[in-house]
Amino acid sequence: MSKMPSDERSEKQAAAQQAVDILHEISTLLNCHLDRRTLSICISMIENGVNPEALATAVKELRGEAREIALENAAAAAAAAARRR
Amino acid sequence: MAFLAQLSALTDELVDAVASIPENQSQKRQACRESTLRSLRYHNFLRTNEFDVQDRLVGLEERFRVTGREALADAFRKRLDIFRPYHDKWTPDLLHFLLELSDKPAQKSKLSDLQPLIKPVEEPPPKLTWQDIAREDGWHKDKALWRTIDYAPSSGDEDDDDAQSEVSAASSSTAPSSPDRYRRTAHDLIVEPVDGELLLKQAEDSQAWRTATRPIDGEGQAKKTPISSLQLLREVLFMLGGQDTTLFDSRCDPVTDYQLVDVSWPTHNALVTSFAECGRKLAPLRSFARRKEHVPLLQVFQDSLQKALRSFDQELATIQARFVSLQQDTVVSLIGILAELGPSLAPLYVLSSIVRRLEEKRNTHAFQYLEFLFDAVGTAQLEGSQQTYKLLGSVFFDCFQVYLEPIRLWMEEGRLLAGDRAFFVSESSTKLPLHQIWKSQYHLLRAPDGTLHAPRFLQPAIHRIFATGKSIVVLKHLKRHESVLSQRNRNEPKMDFATVCPDDLEFAPFSELFSGAFNAWIQSKHHTASATLRGLLFNSYGLSQGLDALEHIYLMSDGSRSDAFASAIFRHLDSFSASWKDRFTLTEIAQEAFAVCVDSFRLSADVDPRGVSHSAVASRGSVRLSLPAIRLNYRLNWPVRIIVPEEAIQGYRTISTFLLQIRRAMYVLKHPFLSFHLRGVTIADDSACYFLLRTKLLWFCSTMMTYLTALVLMPNTARLRQGLRDAADVDDMVTAHSAFISRIIHESCHGPKLQPIRECMLDILDLALKAEDTHQVEMARRAEEEQESSRLSIMSSPYKPINKKGRGPLRRRRKEDEPDDEVDLDLEAVMKNSTTASDKPCVSAMRDLHSDLERNLRFIAGGLRGVARASRDEASGKWDMLAEMLEVGIREER
Numbered sequence: 001m002s003k004m005p006s007d008e009r010s011e012k013q014a015a016a017q018q019a020v021d022i023l024h025e026i027s028t029l030l031n032c033h034l035d036r037r038t039l040s041i042c043i044s045m046i047e048n049g050v051n052p053e054a055l056a057t058a059v060k061e062l063r064g065e066a067r068e069i070a071l072e073n074a075a076a077a078a079a080a081a082a083r084r085r
Numbered sequence: 086m087a088f089l090a091q092l093s094a095l096t097d098e099l100v101d102a103v104a105s106i107p108e109n110q111s112q113k114r115q116a117c118r119e120s121t122l123r124s125l126r127y128h129n130f131l132r133t134n135e136f137d138v139q140d141r142l143v144g145l146e147e148r149f150r151v152t153g154r155e156a157l158a159d160a161f162r163k164r165l166d167i168f169r170p171y172h173d174k175w176t177p178d179l180l181h182f183l184l185e186l187s188d189k190p191a192q193k194s195k196l197s198d199l200q201p202l203i204k205p206v207e208e209p210p211p212k213l214t215w216q217d218i219a220r221e222d223g224w225h226k227d228k229a230l231w232r233t234i235d236y237a238p239s240s241g242d243e244d245d246d247d248a249q250s251e252v253s254a255a256s257s258s259t260a261p262s263s264p265d266r267y268r269r270t271a272h273d274l275i276v277e278p279v280d281g282e283l284l285l286k287q288a289e290d291s292q293a294w295r296t297a298t299r300p301i302d303g304e305g306q307a308k309k310t311p312i313s314s315l316q317l318l319r320e321v322l323f324m325l326g327g328q329d330t331t332l333f334d335s336r337c338d339p340v341t342d343y344q345l346v347d348v349s350w351p352t353h354n355a356l357v358t359s360f361a362e363c364g365r366k367l368a369p370l371r372s373f374a375r376r377k378e379h380v381p382l383l384q385v386f387q388d389s390l391q392k393a394l395r396s397f398d399q400e401l402a403t404i405q406a407r408f409v410s411l412q413q414d415t416v417v418s419l420i421g422i423l424a425e426l427g428p429s430l431a432p433l434y435v436l437s438s439i440v441r442r443l444e445e446k447r448n449t450h451a452f453q454y455l456e457f458l459f460d461a462v463g464t465a466q467l468e469g470s471q472q473t474y475k476l477l478g479s480v481f482f483d484c485f486q487v488y489l490e491p492i493r494l495w496m497e498e499g500r501l502l503a504g505d506r507a508f509f510v511s512e513s514s515t516k517l518p519l520h521q522i523w524k525s526q527y528h529l530l531r532a533p534d535g536t537l538h539a540p541r542f543l544q545p546a547i548h549r550i551f552a553t554g555k556s557i558v559v560l561k562h563l564k565r566h567e568s569v570l571s572q573r574n575r576n577e578p579k580m581d582f583a584t585v586c587p588d589d590l591e592f593a594p595f596s597e598l599f600s601g602a603f604n605a606w607i608q609s610k611h612h613t614a615s616a617t618l619r620g621l622l623f624n625s626y627g628l629s630q631g632l633d634a635l636e637h638i639y640l641m642s643d644g645s646r647s648d649a650f651a652s653a654i655f656r657h658l659d660s661f662s663a664s665w666k667d668r669f670t671l672t673e674i675a676q677e678a679f680a681v682c683v684d685s686f687r688l689s690a691d692v693d694p695r696g697v698s699h700s701a702v703a704s705r706g707s708v709r710l711s712l713p714a715i716r717l718n719y720r721l722n723w724p725v726r727i728i729v730p731e732e733a734i735q736g737y738r739t740i741s742t743f744l745l746q747i748r749r750a751m752y753v754l755k756h757p758f759l760s761f762h763l764r765g766v767t768i769a770d771d772s773a774c775y776f777l778l779r780t781k782l783l784w785f786c787s788t789m790m791t792y793l794t795a796l797v798l799m800p801n802t803a804r805l806r807q808g809l810r811d812a813a814d815v816d817d818m819v820t821a822h823s824a825f826i827s828r829i830i831h832e833s834c835h836g837p838k839l840q841p842i843r844e845c846m847l848d849i850l851d852l853a854l855k856a857e858d859t860h861q862v863e864m865a866r867r868a869e870e871e872q873e874s875s876r877l878s879i880m881s882s883p884y885k886p887i888n889k890k891g892r893g894p895l896r897r898r899r900k901e902d903e904p905d906d907e908v909d910l911d912l913e914a915v916m917k918n919s920t921t922a923s924d925k926p927c928v929s930a931m932r933d934l935h936s937d938l939e940r941n942l943r944f945i946a947g948g949l950r951g952v953a954r955a956s957r958d959e960a961s962g963k964w965d966m967l968a969e970m971l972e973v974g975i976r977e978e979r
Binding site for chain 1: 088091092095096098099100102103104105106107110113117120121124125128130131132133145157160161164165167168171175178179180181182183184185186187188189190193194198199202
C-alpha cells in the first residue's frame with residue numbers, strides 16, 4: 001500500500017474542508033437548520049453508505065425528540081421557578 | 086462489522102449533536118440511539134436518483150426566481166457552480182439529503198444568514214505613506230524647508246582678516262520663520278564673540294574702499310581711490326581664480342577707479358593690465374569647462390581642463406595661504422606673484438588658445454581638438470618648455486584613450502557604436518551578400534574635400550584599422566572569430582604619456598614617438614586577425630584550389646583538357662549543329678572535359694544571347710562571331726570571391742575567349758574538312774601557295790600560343806601566387822589579384838590602347854578559316870571534276886558501279902568518324918559562303934590571302950613596337966618580345 005505524502009493529504013483535507021463549507025452555505029440557503037458539526041456528521045454517514053432519505057427522516061425525528069425534551073425542560077424549569085416563589 | 090461499529094459511532098454523535106439529550110437521561114439517549122440506528126439500517130427508501138436531484142435543484146432555483154428572490158437564486162446558483170468541481174459519487178446523495186431537510190427555502194431563507202459563513206478577507210496592514218510621514222513631521226509647518234538654498238559664494242563680504250577672528254559670521258540668506266524643534270538652525274550656531282561689534286566694524290572698514298566715494302580734485306575730476314598692495318593682491322588672486330572682483334570687471338579689464346598708493350599711474354596701469362591679460366587668457370578656459378557637453382570626447386577634454394584648472398586654483402590657494410595668516414613679516418610683491426605663476430600659466434594659455442580656436446570654427450568634428458592638442462604638444466616639446474609639454478601630453482593621452490574606444494571595439498569585435506559620428510568607419514544600411522561584405526559593407530567616411538574623417542596624425546594607420554575590422558567581420562561570418570579572441574592573450578601596449586614619452590627619450594620628436602607607439606598598438610590587434618583570415622582562406626576555403634581551377638578553365642593551363650573541351654565545341658560548329666548554343670550541352674561538354682581537374686559540380690556554361698543571333702554558317706566562318714558568346718562559369722565559395730570578384734572573372738573570360746579563338750584557327754588548319762588525299766592529283770602551283778600560307782598561319786598561331794602561355798600566363802600566375810603568399814592582409818590579396826588580371830589583359834593585347842592590333846590578330850585568324858574554306862572548296866571542285874571525268878569514262882564502259890553517283894568517292898574520302906548525312910549541306914554552304922569559288926581562281930585567292938597575312942603581320946609588329954616605345958607600361962617589354970617573335974616571320978619573306 002502506498003502512503004500518500006503528507007502535503008497531498010493536507011491538500012485533500014483542504015479540499016474536503018472547502019467542500020464542506022460550500023455544502024454548509026447551500027444548506028443555509030435551503031434553510032435546513034443544520035449546523036456545521038451536524039452537517040459533517042451527516043456527510044460522513046452518507047459517505048459510509050447511509051440512505052439520505054432515511055437519514056433525513058432520522059434527523060427530523062431527533063429534532064422532534066429534542067423539541068420534546070426542550071419543552072419538558074422548560075416546563076420543569078417554570079415549575080421549579082413557581083415553586084420557589 | 087466495522088461498518089456497523091462506525092455507523093453506531095456516527096449515530097451517537099448525531100444524536101448528541103441534534104437531540105442534545107442531557108447527561109442524566111442516558112436511558113432516553115440510549116433509546117434514541119437505538120431507534121435512530123434501526124431506522125437508518127432498516128428502511129424502505131429507494132436509492133437516490135441523481136437526475137431527480139438535479140431536476141429538483143433546478144426547479145428550486147426557478148422557484149426562487151419566480152417568487153422574486155433573485156438574489157437568493159443567484160447565490161444558490163453561484164454556490165452550486167462553485168461546488169461543481171468537488172462532485173464525487175456521493176454528491177447526489179448529499180444534495181438529496183439537503184433537499185429533504187430543506188424547510189420552505191423560498192419563503193424562509195435569508196441571505197443574511199450567509200454572512201457569518203463567509204470568511205472575512207484579511208486586510209493587509211496599513212502601509213506607511215509619505216503623506217503620513219509628512220503629517221507626522223509637520224512639513225507644512227516648516228517653511229524653511231522649502232526655500233531654495235543659495236550655494237554661490239557671496240561676493241563682497243568674504244571673510245576678511247582672518248588673523249583677527251575665527252568665527253564665521255551668520256549668513257543672512259536663510260532663516261526659518263518658525264524654528265523647528267527637531268533641527269538646529271544657523272541661529273543656534275551663532276557664537277557671540279567677545280567684542281563682536283568691534284570685529285564687524287573692523288571688517289566693514291577694511292572693505293570700505295570698495296564703495297568709497299572718490300574725492301574730487303582741483304580740476305573737478307574724480308581722483309582714484311587708493312588701495313594697498315595686499316588688497317590688490319587679493320583682488321588679483323581672486324580674479325585669476327575666476328571669481329568676481331571689484332577691481333576687474335567681467336571681461337577681466339581693470340577698473341580704472343583705483344590706484345595703488347605710492348605708485349604712479351602708468352606703473353599701476355601696466356601692472357594691473359598684465360594681470361588682466363592673464364585673466365583674459367584664462368577666461369575662455371573656465372567658460373568651456375563649465376559647459377554641458379554630450380559627446381564623450383569633449384567630455385573627457387572638459388574633464389582634463391577642469392583638472393588643470395583645479396591644480397592651478399590650488400596653487401592660487403597656496404599663495405593666498407601665505408598671506409592670510411601672517412606669522413612673520415612677508416613681502417607683498419605683485420611682480421613676484423606674477424613671476425611665480427608664470428610657469429603654471431603657460432600650459433593653460435596653450436589650452437586656452439586651443440579652446441578659442443575650437444570655438445571659432447563652427448561645425449567642427451569632435452576630434453578637432455585632438456589635432457590641435459597634438460600640434461601643441463609637438464610645439465611645446467620643440468620649444469623646450471617641459472612643464473607645458475608634460476601637461477599637454479597627459480591631457481592629449483587622456484583624451485586619446487576615449488578616442489581609442491571605438492577603434493578598439495572595431496578592431497576587436499568588428500562592431501560599430503550606433504550614433505557615433507566621430508569614428509571614421511560607417512556601415513551601409515543594406516545587408517549585402519556575403520562576398521560583397523569586404524568591399525562594400527563598410528566605408529571610410531570622408532569629408533566633402535576628400536580628407537578622411539579622422540585626426541591627421543592617425544591617417545597613415547587608418548587603412549590597417551579598417552582592414553582589421555573588416556577581417557573580424559568576415560571571420561565572424563565564417564564563425565572563426567573565437568579562435569582569434571583566444572589567440573589574443575597578450576595585452577595591448579599602454580597608450581599614456583609616461584609610456585609613450587619616457588624621460589630618457591625626451592629628445593625624440595613627439596610625432597615619432599606617438600606614431601611608433603600607435604603602430605605597435607595597432608599591430609597587436611591587426612596581426613592576429615589578418616593572419617588568421619589569410620590562413621583560413623588558403624587552408625580551409627581552398628583559395629589555391631580555386632585559383633587552380635580558374636586557371637584550368639579559363640587560362641587553359643592543362644592543354645589536353647582544354648583541347649577536349651575546345652574540339653568538342655569546334656566539332657559542333659563545323660557540323661553546323663545548333664546544339665552548341667544550348668546551355669545544357671555546353672555545360673555537359675565543359676564538365677566532361679574538365680572533370681579531372683576541377684569540381685565539375687561548380688562548373689557550368691551558358692551562351693550570351695547577343696552572340697547567337699548569327700547564322701550557323703557565319704558563325705563557323707569567323708572567330709569573332711560565335712566564340713566570344715561562350716561563357717564558362719565556375720562557382721567559388723564566398724570567401725574566395727572576396728579575392729576574385731566578378732570583374733576579375735570578366736578578365737579571365739576575355740583571355741579564355743582569345744585562347745579559344747586561336748585554338749579554333751589551329752584546329753581548322755590542322756584538321757582540314759576534307760582529306761588531302763585525292764586520287765591522281767598532282768601537287769600544283771596553287772597547292773604550293775596554299776601550303777605556304779597554311780604553314781605561315783600555323784606558325785603565327787603557335788607563336789601567339791607560345792607567347793601567351795609561356796610569356797604572359799605562366800610568369801604572371803607564378804607572380805600572383807607569390808604575391809598572395811606574401812600579402813599581409815586581405816586588401817593586399819585583392820590588390821595582387823586585380824593587378825594580375827590587369828597585367829594579363831594588357832600583355833595579351835586586350836587593353837584599350839591595343840584595340841587595333843587585336844582586331845588585326847583576329848583578322849589573321851579569320852584569314853586562316855577563310856584559307857581553309859577556299860582550299861576545301863577548291864578540293865571539292867577538283868574532286869567533282871574528277872568525278873565527272875571518271876563517271877564519263879565509266880559511263881562509256883558497260884559495267885556500271887553499284888555506288889551512288891557522285892557520292893561514293895567523297896564519302897570514302899571523309900574521315901570515318903564524321904556524320905555522313907551532312908556532307909552535301911556542308912559543301913553547299915561552304916560554296917555559298919566562299920566568295921572565291923565563283924569569282925576568282927584558287928591561286929589568286931590564295932595569293933590575296935597571303936598578301937593580307939603579310940600586311941597584317943607587319944601592322945601588328947610595327948604597332949607593337951610603336952606602342953612599346955611610347956608607353957611606360959609594364960607590358961611594353963612583353964609587347965616588344967611579341968613583336969620580335971612576329972618579325973621573324975616577316976623578315977624571312979623579304
